[in-house]
Amino acid sequence: MMVTIAGVDYYTTAETAKKLQKHIDTIRRWIREGRIKPKKLGRSYLISEDDILKALYWAD
Secondary structure (H helix, E strand, C coil): EEEEEEEEEEHHHHHHHHHCCCCCHHHHHHHHHHCCEEEECCCCEEEEEEHHHHHHCCCC
């Protein structure tokens, strides 16, 4: 469920994993390591399109 806030598209961790063709645990680990800086919405994380593009260059 992509969400647009102030003109910026945000994706869930599952959507981000699918876009990057990585396992969701990898995305969660990247969040813990600070490689991806998500926004917190309740118990969920939202990851901006810019952060997804940056993660492409850091991908293992």
